[in-house]
Amino acid sequence: MNGEATLRDGTPVAADRTYKTCTVQDLLSLEGNTTVITGGGRGIGLALAFAVAQAGSNVAVIDALLEPHEDFAELKNFGIKAKYYK
Template identity: 55%
Template sequence: MTATAGITLQRTTDSFLHNNVFDLFSLKDRVVVITGGARGIGLALAFAVAEAGGQVAILDAAPDTHEHYKLLQERCSKVKYYQSDVTDYDRLKGTFVDIVEDFGRIDGLITAAGICPDQPFLERDPKSVERCFKINTLGTYYCAQLATKQMFTSDYCSSKGAVLALGQQLGAELAPVNVRVNCISPG
């Protein structure tokens, strides 16, 4: 067992005895967000996630997906495209909220969004360098932070929503026998 920043991880060295290798690599029903997934490496990784049984939320700045996206839709149990920008934190934050609303949660993140300007070092324009860092570095940082926040809060929020619904149901059901039910939610 390992404790890191308040998180306790259960680790065993004999999991191979209880699982087959395909189960260990399975993404069955896992929701994976892939940035830069409209084409190229990101789209290829979306096919890999689908092949492993996962559901895919593709996020890209491109207005449209590659023609192979239709094949992905045929092979994936659930896939959805979100046009967003990994350098626009506020927009990205809304996109991650939309993904959780559509899929129910986020289990994994692949940050494939990136650019590689093909320019010699001595001729490289500072704006081009800045754009590269924004997409490749800050985009990855923002997405990792937002995905992690959703991973930690989605179960909490849904469980508290269920408690609220239960309180309403019990209040209606138990009112005829003079039992009062209250539910107080923080915030």
């Protein structure tokens, strides 16, 4: 690294002036990542799962509940992989 600011693909920001057209969604995208959420079977944890799924992240939820809340199945509507672990 030479200390230059770069985009996720390694393109120097100043070189192509992408910063002028970059959106908040581009900057905060989680696409291609997997987020692990403990206690995500319901409540605040499940709300967080929906937020990161909307940002493009796959979701792995770990919880003590035997089954997650019924809304957990809707995470896949974001086009991501969602898996529940007890």
